[in-house]
Amino acid sequence: LKRVRAFLPHAGQAWLVGLQGPAAGRPQPMRRTHAAGLYEAYTTSGIAADYQLRVHDPDRGTRDIHDPYAFPTMLTDYDLHLLGEGSHWKSYEKLGAQLREVDGISGVNFAVWAPNAAAVSVVGDFNNWDGRVHQMHKRIPSGVWELFIPGIQPGAAYKYRVQSDEGTADRADPYGVAAEVPPRTASRVADLAAYVWGDDTWMDRRRHRDWLAEPISIYEVHLGSWRRPGDDPTRWLTYADLQRELVPYCIEMGFTHVEFLPPTEHPLSASWGYQTIGMFAATSRFGGPEDLMALIDSLHQAGIGVIIDWVPAHFPKDGHGLRRFDGTALYEHEDPRLGEHPDWGTLIFNYGRNEVANYLISSALFWLDRYHIDGLRVDAVASMLYLDYSRKDGEWLPNCFGGRENLEAIEFLKQFNIQVHHHFPGVLTIAEESTAWPGVSRPTYTGGLGFSLKWNMGWMNDTLRYMRHDPIHRKYHHDELTFSLIYAFHENFVLPLSHDEVVHGKGSLLDQMPGDHWQKFANLRLLYA
Template sequence: MQKIQPFSLFTEEDVYLFREGKHYRLYEKFGSHSAKVDGIEGIYFAVWAPNAVQVSVIGDFNNWHSEAHILFPRWDKSGIWEGFIPNLVWGTLYKYGIRTTKAELLEKSDPFGLSFEQNRQAASMVSTNWFEWKDTNWMANRFKKNTLKAPLSVYELHLGSWMRDLALPEVFLNYKEIAKKLIPYIKEMGFTHVEFMPVMEHPYEPSWGYQITGFFAANSRFGSPQDLMFLIDELHQNEIGVFLDWVPSHFPGDANGLHYFDGSFLYEHEDPRKGYHPEWNSHIFNYGRPEVKSFLISNALFWLDRYHADGLRVDAVTSMLHLDYAREQGQWEPNIFGGNVNLEAEEFLKDFNIAVYKEFPDVITIAEESSDFPNLTKPVHDGGVGFGMKWMMGWMHDTLKYFKQEINDRKYHHHKLTFASMYQFNENYMMPLSHDEVVHGKASMIYKMPGDEWQKFANLRALYVYMFTNPGAKLLFMGNEFGQTNEWNFAASLNWNLLEHPVHNGLQLLIKDLNKLYKTETALFENQFSQDGFEWVEANDEEKSTYVYLRKGNSEDDVLMMVLNLTSEVFDYKIGVDENTTWNVILNSDDKKYAGSGVEADLFLEENEEWMNRKNSISLKLPPLCGLVLKMKRKALPKKVASRVRKPAAVKPVKKITKKTDSISGEVVDITSALVEKQKPVRKATITKKPALKVPTKPRTLKSEPIAKPLTKAPALKNTIAVTSKLVEKNAATTSKNSSTAQNAKKKL
């Protein structure tokens, strides 16, 4: 057996930055790395365990013996243990055997491990992050995609339940198999980005990935690190961006994880009021400890660097920022100013955003934050926290609460859809309809809607029009796009067979068309984070539950109008518009191709009459429970026609005569005559006006044109299961059963 040898990848500067909380590339130093010492190849190991008495590398190469390969502590009291073991190869399983001051022997996975074995033992595996990337073009140009001036429509998914093999539903598709099915689907649907729920290693599947033990390791359930890189690389080559969920808010208490790592509270705060999460039975990072800050920010940069992620959605930011989160009075300690803000966490998040945007200015950081914590998306140098975007949780709650109301009661809740205007430009918002809204008994999106089946789908179609035409980026959880009937179940595939039903297929087609509209109509994205891009036309018609608003691009001629009728009635509706404009319906959610009733939104009258504080007006027939999108076009103004103006005639001077002989008397007469100018009078220019434009005497019918062909099938499956006419009822009956399973997930409500 080869003995361990002293060796180090750390410089004094590395150690200094680590201890200052400013080393953001720790993954290049800690963990296991290929090395060559004295001409012999092997593996270098390094781990931080400042309170340990002894640290050794144990594994299948030494029969897990804790005394065989003891690491060397650095002389600088940094708490770093390191050493080189000759002749070890890729694929070697290992852990750290840590002897505590209490003589305990703890077996810990490598905090910087790149890969883990696929069982509950959770040993780390000597691995590499090498991969031959082919996404050069995407990486060079993604600044054009990841900008507040571009459309951003995100499809959120859980890799383990988006789709499974129907022949073996208990078996996951691997990263490469997912790539073959996911990419064509995302391209056809028109989403700009995908967001993966956590892809980091986690032992407890019902946690959905949010209780991580391997922060630097790809989830081994779906394949190797290189397999995940392949998936991301293929997405990029197909012009699809990738956001990853990142969880710096807490970690589980698994014996092999970060908890009590060296026999002390190393990564977590020692005060349980700051270091223990009572709601999730997990542990909270010590954001004020410099080494922990270096660990976390290094982890964020690792996924952006080694996996080419285009952004990080930071989970549970509210719990990080508030000392009293999920705690009763007396269970938390105020900060030095007497408030409830976790000042150390706030400072950490600022440092995180500064580091990310310094190293990767073309990515986006997104905060999941549900309070009114101010200035989250303002730059740090302007007094903000520095995120690129923030989930608009208030909009989501108000919108869903409104659409759950019985149709006749909506007039009493009219403000739910207008209140967001009071704050929607205070931050850079992303509107989420995420996984959190279709679990724990909250019901699927389609079963949140009131009424019979037709009304449920009509309501949901109208909601999606409202969502996609409001200012801000969009996020839709998998299954929401076609009306998944069951609540989300992490242990089973989505029910793709629902697409055999016209109502589900029609809903999916609407999302496809809305994505296309969002990406092609500049009025919907050029000013999506600015008040300049939005204007209410009618926000107070609660009696008819009708809303009218405008979206505007940079050009004054680039205007769309949205009209929502959220009642089940069909009626004519007058709307004020600017003079010299015409309007054309370009999307109607009640169209038959979306499985709507097919009522055409006839624009049947234009009036030169002031209405809604605008000089002109139009009238529309509003279909029931629908959203309409109209596009403006300015009328060509009459050209001014002027008559030809004649030039003045040339002036012919008359000779000045001073003497003249009278023809009768013969006398010479003296004459003093002035110069006389003879010219024709000049006519004044006249303007010939065209006759006034006449108002049409008959209604004009403007039909919405198809934007895209309907999808005829779901992503390719290996087997086809017959769909019975009672499929929807069957799915509804199983909702309660699935929700009870989801309740066991150790995830925030």
């Protein structure tokens, strides 16, 4: 006989119900061995498919459940080895909330990396947010906690309750693929494989396409403010609304690509989304994952590529996010001279930690794989490359050679580009890099960072400064217009007129032009031409 123990803190009574053999269907009373709710009984089989637990509690009545602790762990030793090595490029298929079927029983396998936590539980609307019910297994020595919970369906809200020396905190899933609508902060289980794509022609053609040999015109779009419904300007357009309005607009205007400001989940609705909480979760403000997929699918079928802004440079300090995730500086650096960004009040990823670099590169590959994204524009690359970025003397630490270059970030960016171009040929990677760092868009095998393209910030600043002059004075400032030609062929440049040029009191591009109303429009037409 095998002893079955179950911790059922809400149960007034419990029975073991066999599903196989002569005792099938007969409930066997379980003995309560501890007042906290520990029950036990004996059975001839400990296999999950061979028995259920019948639980009676005053609030939910009597129900039959499968024992989550009768199921084996899903992650293999090889998975854990690759995670520790930092080379599990598709870790999004293993960590997080994965819909699974085990022995004919459907459910969700939860897995989270929290090596320094004392205990981790899955809490959610399926267990009344009680951290005692679904406590996870720790896979030593990897630090991954894991538990298969049968019966959970897509749409369920959940978090990880992490206990550490600093106390107890409920965390959103770092690998969560969906989230509650802010200001709520839980992750949601989602079935991303359910959507049926119709962009096969586009995807097949993309693999053999050389965008560097073709003209590109990119339309930058912030999903939350591109347009508002005419009947209610306080409401956002949904992904479905954007599918109806944005696609024909891009066709009419002749754009080859759209670039979405970060579509990842973020806490502040009044922002552009650059302080990301969920690196794998599409923001739920505008609809579900399948709605964003439908928007991208429609753009592809219209012959328009989709680029997203992707932010591996930093992350916010919100309590449900990555900050001190397991009670230690897990994703960030412990020393604020390395781990804190002075401009934005955010935290900087520790690119030298294998699991962190793996997490970020896996996020990039996830968007290209599951959402058919055609390009990633990496935000704030300059802040990643330099240890003294926006810091005064004494506020930063040099690298092992005494220099200011962030060697770990450099290797991370190279590996990011290598993996993206290896797994997804035809995809663009674009760097927003504002310094003279050499070889940003040169191959890694020649010492470059490996990006496809780089934003030409110098051209943008010089050109806008030139256009702000009254036309009668421009002849004295032609150097501002021509200077960028001196270095135009050092990189594969994109010429950007971006969101950064219309904020912080700068006004719209139209307002920045000289002259009266008619002259402003004339100058803006000249700029665009």
